[in-house]
Amino acid sequence: MPSEIPRLVGDLVTQMTSGSAPAYRTAMKRLAQAARAGGPETLTATVEALAPLLPGLSGDFAMTAVLAGACVEWGASPMALAEVLPRRASEAMMFNGVVPELWDKAARGRPLPEPESASAEDLVRTLTGPRRWRRGVDRNTMTRIAKSWFDMEDWLKALITVMADADFRAVVPDDVKAELREHAAAVAHRSQRAAWAGALAAVLDEEPLVVVDPRTHQGYALTMSGVGDNGQLHILLADRLVGDPGHGMVAGDRPARSWVEAATSGNPRLSPDAPAIRRFRLFDGQGAYVGPEGVPADIAPLDGTRVLVLHPPNGDYALGVGRVFEHMTPTLRLDRILHPAETKRWLARVAPAVENDLMAD
Structure with missing residues (x-):
């Protein structure tokens, strides 16, 4: 000393x-x-x-x-x-x-x-x-x-x-x-x-996450750490999963680079004129809506694993902040695209989305 x-x-x-x-x-x-x-x-x-x-x-x-x-x-x-x-x-x-x-x-x-x-x-x-x-x-x-x-x-x-x-x-x-x-x-x-x-x-660290897309019957295994809220998770998921459907990715518009930087290591606040736009709605494996305002720990596990089900967005849901904790470094790693049989098993286990929540828009 x-x-x-x-x-x-x-x-x-x-x-x-x-x-x-x-x-x-x-x-x-x-x-x-x-x-x-x-x-x-x-x-x-x-x-x-x-x-x-x-x-x-x-x-x-x-x-x-x-x-x-x-x-x-x-x-x-x-x-x-x-x-x-x-x-x-x-x-x-x-x-x-x-x-x-x-x-x-x-x-x-x-x-x-x-x-x-x-x-x-x-x-x-x-x-x-x-x-x-x-x-x-x-x-x-x-x-x-x-x-x-x-x-x-x-x-x-x-x-x-x-x-x-x-x-x-x-x-x-x-x-x-x-x-x-x-x-x-x-x-x-x-x-x-x-x-x-x-x-x-x-905050969850080294937490397994399964994401399934009922429209395409594609599934993904990911690992997340240091994600402060579900708004940040929305941005990071779009960055990891939206891409060429021909290569097994989710069809749609890629998130702007500024959104991803705000969610990771850049200035966390986005311009009011250029907020992040949610690329999909999320429901958990038990059918409950996963709003951007919550935290990943609130995603109820399904048979011990946190599962997210992708649904199309209803309109433009804007996010003005990329991350809540400026000095916490997040990671969301796409480990692999699930084999079709695995995805089929997950889709058979997830509950139908309960879309009577007024915030699930």
């Missing part, structure tokens, strides 16, 4: 222990400057030094997680955060979800402070007071619950950065991802970052 980093991290811990917010911010700035000036090795060393601190932090000091996430954006490996950051962010969302109910019981009609307000001390003092409604919750836990109202977004900023990395996602246990999705769903109505965190926790 670069010699300067332990000293600067030690100074940061000292300032956190002292409780001095200005001194903490100064120590953070010095550590950030040194880490960034040192390059990837120093950045990774900084993340490794900060990771053990995160589980015990809350309130203003949750900004330490934001610094760790910034180091990853600047070139550090995120792997040292895998055991601590997803769990701490999940806890912050879980705690945040119960704050309104607890405040209603404790505050006697006073309005709940806005998360961006300067009323953190009042909220903590109110929720940690000697009230019977606390029902045995210890003061330290109640303090963390109260501070989650103000610090959750800091944990989510860092989490969103690292969850865009495929290697990082691969080492986060499935039960932790499930908890992230559960707690994110509970607070997503008031936090866009929570909605993003839940979506990232649901």
